Amino acid sequence: MPPTLSYLPKTPWLDRFWGLQCPLCEQSGRAGELCELCRSWLQPLVDPCPGCGTPNTLTLFCGRCQRKPPAWRRLHLAWPLTGASRFLIHQMKYHQDYATARALAGLWWSQMASKLNLETDAFLAVPQHRTKLDQRGFNQASWLAKLWSRSAAVPVWQGVRKVRATPALEGLNRRQRKATLAGVFEVTQPVPKRLVIVDDVFTSGATTAELSATLLRAGVQTIDVWTLARTPLGD
Numbered sequence: 001m002p003p004t005l006s007y008l009p010k011t012p013w014l015d016r017f018w019g020l021q022c023p024l025c026e027q028s029g030r031a032g033e034l035c036e037l038c039r040s041w042l043q044p045l046v047d048p049c050p051g052c053g054t055p056n057t058l059t060l061f062c063g064r065c066q067r068k069p070p071a072w073r074r075l076h077l078a079w080p081l082t083g084a085s086r087f088l089i090h091q092m093k094y095h096q097d098y099a100t101a102r103a104l105a106g107l108w109w110s111q112m113a114s115k116l117n118l119e120t121d122a123f124l125a126v127p128q129h130r131t132k133l134d135q136r137g138f139n140q141a142s143w144l145a146k147l148w149s150r151s152a153a154v155p156v157w158q159g160v161r162k163v164r165a166t167p168a169l170e171g172l173n174r175r176q177r178k179a180t181l182a183g184v185f186e187v188t189q190p191v192p193k194r195l196v197i198v199d200d201v202f203t204s205g206a207t208t209a210e211l212s213a214t215l216l217r218a219g220v221q222t223i224d225v226w227t228l229a230r231t232p233l234g235d
């Protein structure tokens, strides 16, 4: 659950309108960034595995990623999807709250900048099928890709399309997830050599794996993955 901070003064309506308050406690005068107290609720994962994000990985890759290396060079993610991060990502995703996306992308960048590998040619947001876009009206991964593209001065590339809608992957085993996603992405433009795949949350990694496989087949040479958070039991 997000922290309860109702004793703080609520935002004047104009700040709320312009998205100038802290998106978590709604204290005003924060230029849309998370305030110091709320930042302290979002502590980065310690030593996440660069393959799957499992925290406290003392070797470079966890045992499972050593046995079956991922298609990407490195996964960069900041937080476990719990408490404050879960609340804010939910707010961004299901309430189409761009101010929250901006605050999250900004905090992520300030906490992660020193660890990032910026040797890349472009950012690619994990594409959604158009029926999903019609329902929700936006792709939260595209927001993050655009925001990080500005921070990193690297362009966004939109050369992949999702050719069919897929059901939720929760509850499916690894093989079923793979079968559900097979052939779901299609490359529509010449590919950059080095790419960063951007998504809001890393769960099982199945979607990222399918997208990466498609990109590598199309000629991409190195892939990094940037996401805000990781589900605690993603496997």
Ligand SMILES: [Zn+2]
Pocket: 022, 023, 024, 025, 026, 027, 034, 035, 036, 037, 038, 039
């Ligand atoms: Zn706050």
Ligand SMILES: [Zn+2]
Pocket: 049, 050, 051, 052, 053, 054, 061, 062, 063, 064, 065, 066
């Ligand atoms: Zn791993």
